[in-house]
Amino acid sequence: MANSFSKEERVAFEQMLEGFEDALVLSKVVSVYRTDSLTMERANNTMWRPQPYISQSFAGTDMTANFKDYIQLSVPATLGFGRSVPWSLTATELRDALQERRLGEAAKQKLASDINVALMNLAAGSGTLVVARPSAAMGFDDIAQIDTIMNEQGVQPENRYAALSSNDYNNMASNLAARQTMTGKPVTAYERAYVGNVAGFETFKLDYANSLTPSLAVDVTVNGANQYYVPKATLAAAGGALNNVDNRYQNLTVTVTSGTIKVGDCFTIAGINACHHITKGDTGQLKTFRVTKIVSGAGSSGVIEISPPIISGTGGTAAEVEYQNVTAPPANGAAISWINIAPAKVNPFWQKDALELLPGRYAVPEDAGTAVMRATTEQGIEIVLQKFYDINTMRTKYRLDTLFGVVNKQPEMSGILLFSQSV
Numbered sequence: 001m002a003n004s005f006s007k008e009e010r011v012a013f014e015q016m017l018e019g020f021e022d023a024l025v026l027s028k029v030v031s032v033y034r035t036d037s038l039t040m041e042r043a044n045n046t047m048w049r050p051q052p053y054i055s056q057s058f059a060g061t062d063m064t065a066n067f068k069d070y071i072q073l074s075v076p077a078t079l080g081f082g083r084s085v086p087w088s089l090t091a092t093e094l095r096d097a098l099q100e101r102r103l104g105e106a107a108k109q110k111l112a113s114d115i116n117v118a119l120m121n122l123a124a125g126s127g128t129l130v131v132a133r134p135s136a137a138m139g140f141d142d143i144a145q146i147d148t149i150m151n152e153q154g155v156q157p158e159n160r161y162a163a164l165s166s167n168d169y170n171n172m173a174s175n176l177a178a179r180q181t182m183t184g185k186p187v188t189a190y191e192r193a194y195v196g197n198v199a200g201f202e203t204f205k206l207d208y209a210n211s212l213t214p215s216l217a218v219d220v221t222v223n224g225a226n227q228y229y230v231p232k233a234t235l236a237a238a239g240g241a242l243n244n245v246d247n248r249y250q251n252l253t254v255t256v257t258s259g260t261i262k263v264g265d266c267f268t269i270a271g272i273n274a275c276h277h278i279t280k281g282d283t284g285q286l287k288t289f290r291v292t293k294i295v296s297g298a299g300s301s302g303v304i305e306i307s308p309p310i311i312s313g314t315g316g317t318a319a320e321v322e323y324q325n326v327t328a329p330p331a332n333g334a335a336i337s338w339i340n341i342a343p344a345k346v347n348p349f350w351q352k353d354a355l356e357l358l359p360g361r362y363a364v365p366e367d368a369g370t371a372v373m374r375a376t377t378e379q380g381i382e383i384v385l386q387k388f389y390d391i392n393t394m395r396t397k398y399r400l401d402t403l404f405g406v407v408n409k410q411p412e413m414s415g416i417l418l419f420s421q422s423v
Contacts, residue, residue: 005371005387012101013373013385016108021377023112025204026119029161030355033077034380035405037361040079048074048244049356049409071233071319073247077407079360083114084401091394104385107400111383115357117208118406120163123348123355124210126248126408128308129153129415130266130288132339134422137164137171143199146349146417152285153325154277155413159352162201165209165345168419172198201349210346212418215265215338219257222269222336223301227252228329229309231319247323248411249292250309254336256300265291266339266416272310273327277412280313280324287326288339288415308412325412342421350414357381360403 005013033049040047051073085107093099131145143162150160164172197203229250234242254261268286275282293305313324359380366372371387381404388397408414 005373012104016104017375020108020112020383024115026116027357027379030119030357031353032357032379035358035360045079046076049077049407050074051409071231071322073231073233074244075246075248075407075409077358077405079358079403079405081118082403083111084399085110086399088395088397111402115404120348122406122408123350123414124346124416126411127348127414127416128288128290128411130339132418132421135420137168137419139172140198143201147199152283153274155351160201162349163204163206164347165206168345168347169205212264212340212344212346214342215340216260217338218259220336221255222330222334223253223255225332226329228312228314230315230317231323249305249307251295251303252306253303256302261291261304263291267336269330270335272330275324275327277325282327340418344418344420347417349417354408354410354413356407356409358405362401362403
């Protein structure tokens with residue numbers, strides 16, 4: 001058959017798949033939802049994934065007035081990453097089989113990196129639990145602070161992960177290696193700069209990490225009282241249709257006396273404490289928020305999109321009571337305090353159910369003159385290798401492709417750790 005793969009190429013592809021799966025470190029520590037190709041095509045590659053339910057309980061035996069519909073919130077998830085590595089080899093270059101294999105290895109490495117980077121960008125940009133440490137990374141106490149903020153807000157204690165920049169991770173390993181009162185772990189930390197499980201978090205070292213610049217907003221306050229959010233599953237559209245609502249964000253009107261607000265900034269609002277998501281008890285700690293979009297701004301007044309929304313239960317609806325995350329709405333003129341006050345690498349952390357990877361699939365025809373091989377990893381990620389020979393140029397074209405999406409279903413179950421946040 002024209003343009004068919006040789007036996008050697010098929011063996012090389014199988015070896016490539018093994019290496020590709022090994023390189024997908026982060027895809028193994030997030031949840032995976034395997035999409036249906038037909039459904040995704042008809043839905044324009046977007047589907048709505050459910051957020052976790054939060055139940056209410058009531059006292060007494062008579063529940064007559066308490067049988068109410070649960071509000072199921074959901075978030076949009078899109079197969080938005082179609083990544084491809086193309087290359088070509090001439091008839092003379094193909095005489096060196098090692099050359100072909102090396103290019104395939106490089107392609108595999110890049111696609112695996114693309115998936116890992118997409119997950120890390122998602123975690124670093126959308127996680128809303130913010131932990132700021134005044135000095136450089138030291139070790140247990142740093143990770144323990146992540147454990148504390150998650151525990152206080154009711155995040156599940158199992159399957160927790162943290163990914164740290166090489167510098168911050170190695171600082172932790174250095175601290176661990178210097179401990180003479182422990183056995184085993186300090187030796188590994190010294191020999192391999194390995195930290196491992198700390199305070200209930202499995203830690204990973206990043207060879208790349210996002211950076212967060214300091215907030216330049218010197219003086220910002222809330223402009224207007226009762227800016228709280230009411231969750232809703234659907235919203236009526238023209239013609240009576242019901243559209244799903246993404247409840248991860250809220251617009252907040254602010255007054256900017258000086259400075260500039262930017263996407264990614266982290267902040268707290270005076271008087272707005274976080275509450276435990278299940279018990280609704282006051283944690284005694286200010287709720288942390290992220291700026292996700294600059295909606296509008298003119299002069300001293302502006303509107304910013306923030307995450308998570310301020311759900312205070314003030315309106316008394318069932319959805320507000322179920323999904324309440326703060327103790328009260330912000331007062332008019334409440335001061336906004338910025339957390340990212342010094343340059344820092346972003347170290348994301350998350351509970352496994354928060355981040356989700358959605359593998360996709362290309363329907364590549366196998367009878368159109370191009371050789372096609374496809375394989376699927378344990379996580380459901382498909383890679384497709386295609387080969388085509390051009391008789392005009394005596395050049396063989398190859399391309400390695402994958403299609404996937406990532407989504408943060410619950411930003412309040414993920415966050416970022418920032419070091420050296422002191423002035």
